[in-house]
Amino acid sequence: MTLELYLDLVSPPCRTIYIFAKMNNIHFNYFAIDVLKGHHHSKEFEAISILRKVPVLREGSFILAESVAILLYLTRKYSTSIYWYPPDMHIQGTIDEYMAWQHKGMHIIMQKTLWAKLLIPMITGQELPKEKMDDILTEVQTNIQLFCDHFLKDKPFLTGKIICLADLMAAMEMMQPVGANYNIFLGKPKLSAWRLRVEETVGSRLFKEAHEKLLNLRKWDISILHPHVKEKILSMLHNITN
Structure with a gap:
């Protein structure tokens, strides 16, 4: 099958x-x-x-x-x-904890950053008000710090010396702002070293292949944007600015 x-x-x-x-x-x-x-x-x-x-x-x-x-x-x-995803229940618990937290704690805000800094201005021609953008970036930094303090701590990877599912998921989420030319790893040596270890484990060629579309998104032809998607974007812009 x-x-x-x-x-x-x-x-x-x-x-x-x-x-x-x-x-x-x-x-x-x-x-x-x-x-x-x-x-x-x-x-x-x-x-x-x-x-x-x-x-x-x-x-x-x-x-x-x-x-x-x-x-x-x-x-x-x-x-x-x-x-x-090791059989050890404590390690599984650590991975499960991150996976339960990541949608609200990581995915939503990282995705919002990509939309706010790149896609909304590119598609609508409107920049977000500075105070709204500052609020988004403040939440990004707060959640990154929480990730470092609670999940990563001083370990090479989230569960110790070897990569796990949670590391891969987290690294992918944190690359979203990079697609909007906002590098969240700058000035954060511990976080940068962790991300580099993830990329090295994945392999630079595969890592680059998987991110090619994201990192070239600014070149996307907005004339072929689907109406349903444009409607969603305008709704998102309204929700952010009001």
């Missing part, structure tokens, strides 16, 4: 799954979904996932549409290297 992955590599969860599958030599058919073009609103995609969001895993009639569930499924189904 063929494994299918539906991914948009601008998305941190999608990059996490893509890199994880590649690193563990998991054979899969890759379907590139361009969210800015509205591929996730097509009838074909909705027939696969009524949630209309990426990532999506499909194996025959079996479908998963949440990144954490997909990653844990891949570790079990394909018996990936034990260090990603």
Whole structure:
């Protein structure tokens, strides 16, 4: 039965799954979904996932549409290297804690930074008011510090000396602002060293491949923006500025 992955590599969860599958030599058919073009609103995609969001895993009639569930499924189904999600319950608990926190604590604010600093101005022609942007960047810095103090501490990786699922997920999220030319690693030697260890473990070639679309997003042709996506962007701009 063929494994299918539906991914948009601008998305941190999608990059996490893509890199994880590649690193563990998991054979899969890759379907590139361009969210800015509205591929996730097509009838074909909705027939696969009524949630209309990426990532999506499909194996025959079996479908998963949440990144954490997909990653844990891949570790079990394909018996990936034990260090990603070790059997030790305390280590699993540490990984689970990060994965439970990361959507609210990391994903939302990192994604908001990409939208606020790059996509909203690029698509609408409107810069966010300085006080609104300052609020966003303050939250970014607060949550990064929380990540360092509570999760990373003085360890090479989140669970010790070896990379785990949580490290890969966190690094992908923190690359979002970099796509908007806001390097959150500058002036943070401990965080920068951790990110470099993640990249070295992944391999520079695969890391670069997975981030190519994100880092070239400023060159994206906004004339092919899907109407549903533009409506969402305008709504997001309204919510941020009001």
